[in-house]
Amino acid sequence: MPRPHGKFIDILEKSMVVADTMDREDLMFTYKGIPYPTTLCSYEVFKAMESFEARSDDMILAGFPKSGTNWFGHILLELITTFEKKTEVEPTIYGEEFDEFPYLEVGDTEKYQRMKKIPFRRVIRTHLMSQNLPKSVFTNKAKILLLLRNPKDLATSFFKFSKVMAPFPTYDSWDEFFKDFMTGNIPWGSYFTYLSEWNKHADDEHVMPITFEEVKENPLLGVKKIAKFFELPLTEEELKGVAERSSFQAMKNNSKETHGVFGNVLFRKGGVSDWKSLFSEEQNQEMDKIFEECLAQTKLGAKIKYNVWCKV
Structure with a gap:
């Protein structure tokens, strides 16, 4: 099992303490x-x-908050761990240095200098839109696993997450949150803009879009796709083992060991179609309309299978 994210958990704990002392309007700032x-x-x-220099062997997980970055991150680390044990190479995902990169945009100003010392196979997560990533990510063609999730489930999960995540503004009601979600007035902005911007890279050879729903439907096939993309050759039996250890329930059961007190926060439910418990008919129509206008004709929009996962 991949090691706990000690340093990142420390950052989260400190941010929770500070956020508890702040007024709601001060919990967010705007950059670009x-x-x-x-x-x-x-x-x-x-x-x-901006000065961060990506490498061609970096493994990047890019996904909007609540699109499954923790889950897919676990899958990738299980794949790497299994591959390194099999090939008896020196582990590259252990040690304090690994914790520097849970999320590219979270940490301190010196972290990017420290990252230069990390050897081959850096695993990087980010919630950033493509245009806000360091330019070297694209010029050096680091491999990017682009995580997608249907917007109705993502919004539902984000709302429930904001109730327990002090650094995020909380909401008295779902209706209040829905208005902010639709206008992009939430941490990391608009999911619709996020998808539109990333769609510009949907055909890049070093970018592979994959959906939360397809991996939930067929975990083994999803694990195989990820392993092939990142060039981690494993046997059928080894891939099955990774899929089993990376099931949402297995991760939730081990979350206290891997993520401490944040285990139950980061691994809440991980389901599909939970949105049906919150969306009103008017809200359904509003999101259907904006998806049709902004994303329905795009490659990523088609990948999400909106008519399958977001229609009553």
Whole structure:
């Protein structure tokens, strides 16, 4: 089992404590037109990140908050761990250095200098839109696993997450949150803009879109796709083992060991179609309309299978 994210959990704990002392209106700041959580990100970190030099062997998980970055991150780390044990190479995902990169945009201004010392196979997660990533990510063609989730379930999960995540503004009602979600007034901005911007890279050879729903439907096939994309050759039996250890329930059962007190927060339910318990008919129509206008004719929009997962 991949090691706990000790340093990242420390960052989360500190951000929760600070956020509890802040007024709601101070919990977010805007950088290049996009809102971010004040206690997790900063202007200084974003400026320092501009000098970050990506490598062609970096493994990047890009996904909007609540699109499955923790789950897919676990799958990838299980694949790497299994591959390294099989090939008896020196492990590359252990040690304090690994914890530097849970999320590219979270941390301190010196982290990018420290990352230069990390050897082959850096695993990087990010919630950023494509245009806000360091340019070297694309010029050096780092491989990017682009995580997608149907917007209705993502919004539902984000709303429930905001209730327990102090660095995020909380809401008295779903209706109040829905208005902010639709206008992009939430941490990391608009999911619709996020998908539209990433769609510009949907055909890049070093970018592979994959959906939360397809991996829930067929975990083994999803694990195989990820292993092939990141060039981690494993046997059928080894891939089955990774799929079993990476099931949402298995991760939730081990979440206290891997993520401490944040286990239940980060691994809440992980289901599909939970949105039906919250969306009103008017809200369904409003989201259907914006998806049709912004994304229905795009490659990523088709990949999401909106008519399958987001229609009553």
